[in-house]
Amino acid sequence: MARLLRLVLLTLGLLLPLIASAADRVKWTATIPADAQPGATVSAIVKAEISKGWHLYSITPVEDGPIPTTITALPPMSLAGTITTSKSERKMDNNFGKEVDFFSDSATFTVPVKLGPDPKSGKLKVRFQTCDDKSCDLPKEVEVPLTGEAAQAVVQKGDVNDPSKQGMLQFAIGAFVAGLLSLLTPCVFPMIPITVSYFAKRKETLGTGAGIAQAVAYCAGIVGAFAVFGLLVTVLFGASSIQNFATNPWVNLALAAIFVLLALNLFGLLQVSLPSKMTNAFNPSGKAGLAGPVLMGLTFTLTSFTCTAPFVGTTLVSAATGDILRPLVGMLAFGSAFALPFFLLALFPQYLAKLPKSGSWLEMVKAFMGFLEIAAAIKFISNADLVWRTTPLISRSTFLIIWAVIFLLAALFLLRVLRLPKVETPAKIGRGRWVTIGLTLLTSVWLINGARGSSLGELEAFLPPGKSDGWVENYDRALAMSRAQGKPMLIDFTGVTCTNCRWMEKNMFPRPEVEKQFKNYILVKLFTDRDTPDDRRNQVLLQKLTGVVTLPAYAAVTPEEKVLRVFEGSTRNESEFVTFLQGTKPALSAAR
Numbered sequence: 001m002a003r004l005l006r007l008v009l010l011t012l013g014l015l016l017p018l019i020a021s022a023a024d025r026v027k028w029t030a031t032i033p034a035d036a037q038p039g040a041t042v043s044a045i046v047k048a049e050i051s052k053g054w055h056l057y058s059i060t061p062v063e064d065g066p067i068p069t070t071i072t073a074l075p076p077m078s079l080a081g082t083i084t085t086s087k088s089e090r091k092m093d094n095n096f097g098k099e100v101d102f103f104s105d106s107a108t109f110t111v112p113v114k115l116g117p118d119p120k121s122g123k124l125k126v127r128f129q130t131c132d133d134k135s136c137d138l139p140k141e142v143e144v145p146l147t148g149e150a151a152q153a154v155v156q157k158g159d160v161n162d163p164s165k166q167g168m169l170q171f172a173i174g175a176f177v178a179g180l181l182s183l184l185t186p187c188v189f190p191m192i193p194i195t196v197s198y199f200a201k202r203k204e205t206l207g208t209g210a211g212i213a214q215a216v217a218y219c220a221g222i223v224g225a226f227a228v229f230g231l232l233v234t235v236l237f238g239a240s241s242i243q244n245f246a247t248n249p250w251v252n253l254a255l256a257a258i259f260v261l262l263a264l265n266l267f268g269l270l271q272v273s274l275p276s277k278m279t280n281a282f283n284p285s286g287k288a289g290l291a292g293p294v295l296m297g298l299t300f301t302l303t304s305f306t307c308t309a310p311f312v313g314t315t316l317v318s319a320a321t322g323d324i325l326r327p328l329v330g331m332l333a334f335g336s337a338f339a340l341p342f343f344l345l346a347l348f349p350q351y352l353a354k355l356p357k358s359g360s361w362l363e364m365v366k367a368f369m370g371f372l373e374i375a376a377a378i379k380f381i382s383n384a385d386l387v388w389r390t391t392p393l394i395s396r397s398t399f400l401i402i403w404a405v406i407f408l409l410a411a412l413f414l415l416r417v418l419r420l421p422k423v424e425t426p427a428k429i430g431r432g433r434w435v436t437i438g439l440t441l442l443t444s445v446w447l448i449n450g451a452r453g454s455s456l457g458e459l460e461a462f463l464p465p466g467k468s469d470g471w472v473e474n475y476d477r478a479l480a481m482s483r484a485q486g487k488p489m490l491i492d493f494t495g496v497t498c499t500n501c502r503w504m505e506k507n508m509f510p511r512p513e514v515e516k517q518f519k520n521y522i523l524v525k526l527f528t529d530r531d532t533p534d535d536r537r538n539q540v541l542l543q544k545l546t547g548v549v550t551l552p553a554y555a556a557v558t559p560e561e562k563v564l565r566v567f568e569g570s571t572r573n574e575s576e577f578v579t580f581l582q583g584t585k586p587a588l589s590a591a592r
Contacts, residue, residue, distance in 0.1 A: 041080045047108055
């Protein structure tokens with residue numbers, strides 16, 4: 001067990017620096033003269049140590065460019081002059097297509113301040129953004145004490161919801177459920193009793209402690225494989241790039257093709273497997289101690305790829321919200337669920353006999369899941385269609401009709417009306433199968449009803465966007481209307497492939513109290529995820545007005561283009577969103 005603990009600690013030691021580097025690109029400190037007196041005007045020296053490969057932008061703003069570094073004094077302290085900086089570099093920034101001034105490695109800011117009654121308690125607030133050559137992090141705020149201590153991140157409150165925290169628990173639970181569902185696939189389920197029997201025998205041979213330690217090591221290999229995969233996605237694509245990656249039409253078409261191939265594999269029409277060299281490279285034969293079980297877990301993860309890929313892919317796509325830790329959290333949750341039964345049954349092998357035996361029923365489940373993968377492929381094809389076309393070929397109604405047909409075919413397969421040549425379907429239909437047939441047919445009818453115009457609730461988040469009655473889709477036109485009517489704008493920064501955006505628009509916006517508040521605004525809907533000049537301008541506007549790159553984001557803006565309030569992310573709390581909408585009135589009065 002001690003060796004296993006050392007192995008876990010070693011793994012964490014390798015992972016944590018990578019995670020930390022992703023979360024904190026700049027170390028900020030500030031100092032003032034040691035003999036500074038209360039109320040005196042002094043120069044605070046603010047230093048920024050920047051991670052290798054990343055750069056920090058200067059205090060000079062660039063139109064339609066990155067977020068510049070800004071430094072303000074927190075009361076009772078105040079600024080007392082012009083901020084100066086160390087020498088910056090000036091180069092073309094590929095992220096914004098503009099020449100910008102920035103710092104690499106380190107930067108120094110000289111900030112004249114008038115001290116408060118207690119100089120040691122003074123703090124400066126710094127807002128900044130960091131980018132590398134391919135991607136940018138979200139803008140951040142830190143409070144820097146004047147004592148030379150490390151800065152502390154500012155926790156946003158009130159008007160701004162933090163999307164990195166909001167929904168993370170729900171996302172992890174969803175990934176965990178996906179991991180549990182993947183256990184029912186034919187690549188995985190038959191391996192549960194075989195694997196558990198192996199470790200039960202090892203437990204008898206080596207003793208209880210050693211046997212359990214090996215089972216834990218096996219599970220650690222499974223969880224570690226998924227976690228490393230999630231970490232690689234995080235490090236390679238970064239926060240903003242992972243969202244751009246997920247909305248790329250070619251990526252969506254590639255994912256659709258993969259889902260179709262895997263569906264054909266589940267239908268028994270095509271054999272898909274990883275190259276034998278890849279799995280043989282991790283063959284645990286001859287490995288002693290705990291290294292063998294760890295490699296066994298890794299090998300099992302690779303060999304089950306053809307069945308787990310759809311669940312893994314769906315989890316990673318749903319992680320593409322700009323939050324750099326979501327892929328890692330998702331894969332940790334997924335891998336933990338995937339490994340859980342192996343560990344529990346290794347502890348309590350007496351329950352192994354109660355598992356249902358694999359057989360023709362499992363082949364039937366496998367083929368049924370093939371229909372679900374075809375439905376998923378349609379979603380990715382729709383994403384590409386939405387990005388490429390202003391008026392999509394696959395409209396909401398067309399999408400729902402296609403899905404209804406897929407579920408109808410799945411029900412006919414379970415009834416043995418539709419036969420697959422290489423899948424044996426048991427002639428006797430048991431209670432569980434009748435229930436599944438009934439639910440599948442009801443789903444098909446429900447989808448047809450939705451195609452006729454009925455709201456489908458939670459499913460609306462995954463459907464193509466419909467018409468936006470009452471919403472202006474051009475910023476300049478909306479601004480002219482705002483100035484003519486003297487009303488603030490409510491800007492909905494959205495995307496054609498953004499599921500959280502769709503949920504808000506279909507489930508939150510129609511609520512009576514929300515619609516009541518909408519009457520106080522010029523309503524503006526700006527899409528940001530299509531590769532068009534308008535969407536690219538909207539992306540710049542999103543970052544300029546809200547300081548974020550994630551969707552959805554909502555900004556209340558005056559006719560003079562002053563931002564009153566910002567609401568980031570989606571929410572299921574109606575009162576929270578209504579409070580945001582109502583809070584614009586006093587803010588507007590104060591601005592005037």
